[in-house]
Amino acid sequence: MDSDEIVPEPLPAMEREEDLDEKYPNRPHNRAATLPFHELYASLFNPLSEIKKKPAGPAPARRKLGPHGQGTGSLNPFERRRDVIERFISRWRKDVGDDIYPAFRLILPDKDRDRPMYGIKEKVIGKMLVKIMKINKESEDGYNLLNWKLPGQAAATRMAGDFAGRCYDVLSKRPMRTEAGDLTIAEVNDKLDKLSAATKENEQLPILSDFYRHMNPEELMWLIRIILRQMKVGATERTFFHVWHPDAENLYSISSSLRRVCWELHDPNIRLEAEDRGIALMQCFQPQLAQFQMHSFEKMVARMRQTEEDPVFWIEEKLDGERMQLHMAPDNSVPGGRKFGFWSRKAKDYTYLYGNGIYDENGALTRHLKDAFVDGVQSLILDGEMITWDPEQDAPVPFGTLKTAAIAEQRNPFLNGPRPLFRVFDILYLNGRDLTKYTLRDRRNALQKTIRPVHRRFEIHPYEEATTTTEVEISLRKVVAEASEGLVLKNPRSPYRLNERHDDWMKVKPEYMTEFGESLDVVVVGGYYGSGHRGGALASFLCGLRVDDGHSKERESMKCWSFCKVGGGFTAADYQEIRHHTDGKWKEWDPKRPPTSVVELAGGDAQHERPDMWIKPSDSVVVCVKAASVSVSDQFRMGLTLRFPRFKKLRKDKNWKSALSVQEFLDLKANAEQEHREKEFSVDNSRKKRIKRTTKKPLTIAGYDENEVVQYAGPSGHIFDGLNFFIMTESTVPDKKSKPELEQLVKANGGKIHQINTAAPDTICVAERRTVKVASLQKGGEVNIVRPSWLLDCVKQNEVDAGLPDFLLPFEIRHMFFMTQGKEEEVTANTDQFMDSYARDTTVDELKDILKQMEESQDQATISAEPHALHKVEARIQERVDLGYTVPCGWLFKGLTFFFFVTPDRETADQEEDLPLRLARNTALFASTQLASSLADKHVTHVIANPETLSASDISSLRGSLAARPGKKVPHLVSLEWVQESWRNGSLLDEERFQVRH
Structure with a gap:
């Protein structure tokens, strides 16, 4: 989905008590007022937080008692958490009643689907607190609230990244109350309902101000965490549910309703009836999820096969969209009518977007489903993926455009542009019957007999049957070639497991495989401060592509377009090294005066993905980033971004000028000719120390003028920069x-x-x-x-x-x-035994001297007599290469095995016609490659072909042969140009740019 909401989701109307009593006739009613709000943190939040801080320590003095009062030993952290929660719930039942819903709404705010999102985040809360407490924005406290991610000043530094903690630090200096406040849990809920309904700051400010008057700083700190839905007290909803009722987790899985869990399961002695344990129409459930990929295909297939009698498993393409469940029920208000409901994996209601009925004029999908169901189908629940489909390209559109396409479809259903497409892969409910206990194979049969696909609107997702790892590898190669999301392996003998990640479904994504994916060298241009344990330091980075405006290398011409945001894959050592290279060079981003001449963001004045800090490319570092794919995005100036990017390594051998440029990336993406592209490379000489410029004034030597003007007409450049x-x-x-x-x-x-x-x-x-x-x-x-x-x-x-x-x-x-x-x-070590340099071009005169030495040298016998001499030389060269020195030209393809492909009918043809191929073969041999005589050679790393001599059928046949090879690693299929350009650049270039295509 798009990161920004284009059209706000409609807010649910406030429900009356009479309506709730009618909807939940057996709901409990408390006999007393709810507990004071401060009891939540005193009795629950703080004790749980203390256990979280010291999980491995001994239990408190209180010990479990056996049936006769004897001690049973210290409680472990899990038991201690349960003990804290049990005491709170017991007290609630005793002092308040059986309706714990008011408390659970505040304890588990992220699970409360009945209260809409507040629409306010840390920055807005910080601004409102500054106004409420009348703090100068330029003061230390004002700065700490408005720049909560930054390290801050004084004591706030220790709470960098912890917004609620910073608020407490500021509030504790100017509290309206020092003692615990007088608001009850019910009153807090009432005010939060009003806050969620407020859409403007002038409506939100009085409510937050009222909280400020009635709460002490610690209460306000926890209130802010509730508003942000970021509790992190060390206990999950599963623990609370298990303590509340043995069937609580099950009911939440099938309903996603915290209210139902509290009201229908208020008595732990009354269990759910069998008919109440299944999914129900128009009731959002928690879907089954795919298990993460295991270390090897063999293990995955072994789990899938289970029995030799039925070893078949299914392979599905993993779609690049949003998981969605569709509910359809009869609509008695319209003859033959149907009503629909759509919910995402996170239980967000998208019915307003995709449609509540066949005749819903605002429905981006349902208006096309009039004939999508077989006669006799009255009600059903489908599980699938909502993706974006481009009818002109007849292909899916990359992730990030789904909501935009749905809005466009709402406004103009006849527009032949990108549209939502619902791909169904499971049916869980049909005409009043829960199908989750049936096998996947049976459910798929029911699905096939239930719906009529609507072309490129509403379709059944296909699958392939398989029994071996080879079939998985071939399918994975296929989706990689099509830039797809990945695969999902499914056990056709399995039931549907609500709210569970199980080995019955396992995903295989290309970005998990070392031999697949793209690596791009991008320059860091911005940084974002982290939260939690990463607070106070830059935890993720905005990376850019340099705008190449010609061949100029002047500092004034440096400029980058925002391209992607990277926050995964870093180790503590990586962060430390980046800090080491950029320390003292970061500048705070000023939204009023953005550095557009250096870093250009998307969105104009909106400044999408605006970083907290920015850095000049010339002062920055280049990072190698690996990603699953490239996708369209309006959040970055490039108009494209990387999906699931993660950090691979710091490219110390490159500077900003040799990072990827806009044009180079476009060329790379399109795999077009790159003859006129200027690509720069830098070599990291780890023994060469870069010196910071000193500000110390050099000593003046008598009789010598340092600034003496000497006529100079020699070459100029940047070879000695910083030395x-x-x-x-x-x-x-x-x-x-x-x-x-x-x-x-x-x-x-x-x-x-x-x-x-x-x-x-x-x-x-x-x-x-x-x-x-x-x-x-x-x-x-x-x-x-x-x-x-x-x-x-x-x-x-x-x-x-x-x-x-x-x-x-x-x-x-x-x-x-x-x-x-x-x-x-x-x-x-930088020259051979005849003083021939590994890094420098030899002059004619030097070459003559070297040849003369070789003729006169009596050391040849010594070299021959020493069997390990050559290995020592090779080891020495490799050591230099590892240190960052330039790879010797005769070493370029060492360790690689090439197979030069020609069609059988050309093997005996005039060799002059294959002159380019012969030249490439000679170049490869000179650069230490091994040549394979057959494509079946398991050591082949690259298949080299001349596209000009191959037909489309030749290329297709060759690709088929490669896909059929045993093993997981597929050789690169590249053109002769890859060999030539790598030789010309003195470096192995990215093979993706030189792939042989139809």
Whole structure:
């Protein structure tokens, strides 16, 4: 469903006592006034909260007594919670009566379906409290109330993320009452009914003000938690239900009515009759849910098969919509009429949206159901999924557009646009009979004989029968290829289990599978403060795509569009590392002056998904995010967002310029040609330390002007961004440059010059001959000294790699003038035994010298004699790669196995026609891949094909062969362009962009 309500749900009318007595003739009536409201927190909320804080501690002094008064040992936390609840309920029965509904409405506010949502959240309550207490918004307390997620000031910091706790902190300083208030539970309920009916602040403010006058700070804190429906006292509704009545949970499962649980089950000695234990028409029930996926398909299939006599299980596609139950009953006011009811999984009534009858002009669905039922069907209850269907594309629309489509259908049923489609997968009630005890197979037979599908409005959801894991894998690959939600496995021999997650239904979603899904590198542009245990810190992040306006790399041009919000998948270490990289760079979001030149949100002035804090992309980090799919959304500036995104890892090897851009994402999504796309990559050199710019003024050396103007016409860039240099001598090889010229070269490429090596931490010292300064540093033995040739090589290499990210070359032996102890081993690893660099392009002259050395070298026998020498070299290269150095070009495809596909009729054709394929094969071989001779080779990771030489039937046949392979991992089917572009970019590119399609 859409995150924002487009059309408010109609509020139920307040029921009169006479009507309630008629509807519930046996409902209990209390003999005394309800308890004071403060008894709720004194006798129930606070004791339960204390148990929650110390769940493993010993029980209180009170002990259970046996039949003769002897102790039976300490109570465990679960027993202690039950004990607290039992004492409260016993007192209520004794002092008030059997109608506990007034108390349960406040104890379990999120289960009370009879009171509408208040329509107010933390920010609105904070504003109203500021007005009621006449607090200056700019004061410490005003700030803490209006910015409750922020760490805050003074004592409020410890309650960051706990809004009710912050309210208590502020209220306790200026209470109207210090003693417990005089409001009863019934009076609080009456005022809350009025608050839920109020729709404007001027109607809500007097009610909240009245609470403020009659309650002390602790009462108000719990009242705010009740309004927000965020109790979190450590006991669930199941525990309360079990203590209240043995059948309470069952009745709530079939009715979703807290009122019925309290009024029909007020006597624990009177049990539900058998006929009252089942679902009923126009009474929302709690549906059966699918169990989460197990670790392996084998375990799942073993659970599904159960018996060898009947090993069949069903596979259904998991739909991308909202779980919905449809109730239909006779409507006696209209000849042959029918009335309908729709409820979501959370028991929200959507009848107003989809229609209450066939002739409901506002019904987005029911007006199309006149002929949807077989003659003789009078009443039924269906379970299914409401999805959005696009008739023009004849395909489902991604999640997030259902309510918008339903509203449009209400207004114009003849508009050929996206519409609601109800896919039915179960029938639970038919003509007065509860079918939940029947098997799924029997229920599906009844469903098939009951309804007539209405094309793309009202349909039966199909299923496939299966017996093996292979069939599950093939079905999963199919839904992955169609960008679907996933699968649900069902046991056809099972009954329907209300309000239960059971192994009879198990879901398999692509985002759970490591070999499926997309990973995108996005830049963090905003943060949201968490609540609860995450309070006081940024717990989720707004991520953006950079707006690529050309080839400019200037800081002023940086801008990102909001794209997705990520809050899952982070560990404590991940949060700590993000804080480490961004500390001191966050700024509070000002809605009146949003940073639209840097971060652009959706909705214009509405500022959808507005973060609490924002950060410049250049100061931020890039995160790798994995998601189930891409969906349409008007909540993000991109117009698209990720479904179920979760954090994978921090991309320390990338900066904001190399994160995904808007155009790159669109190209990726459409799998279009990307010849003109500029994609940047950065390599994380973990041994290369980035230095923060110092504000300390460098020392001035007599006779030397740091700002001396030197004519400079060399290349400029960002290679040395953030690095500090102390240049002591000129350069003579390979190019002759004076000391000022070298300094200007460094400055032009982002570096900062100091005239003493201690002027900034980790300063890089540069020299080529032994002067007094150089000798002094060498004598100290603690500083490495680099030759100027390293500076020149860095600049030259980045000129060669124009269009690729700035790359700082690792040091080679030829670059070092002096090395500290232990540095030589590290530097030696950057070249082979002939001093050929793994990271730098070799010049012609250097290559001649290397070949000459190889001819003259007598070490070949030594290498051959040492069987593990090659492995040591490989291990050393892998170590460097793991540290973030550039992958050597001859190492690019190492560990991968390619199969180059050609159709049988072309295997003997003129090889010149397959020149591109031959070139790609040679490139792959040079880059250390293994070639498979057959598609059946289990080690194949990539199947390479030339789409220009394949027909649609060839591609379809090839995909079928891949789907039929044993095992879970399916090789990537990519075009030759993937090999070429990966080689060109020096990095393995995302295969999804180069898939071979029809």
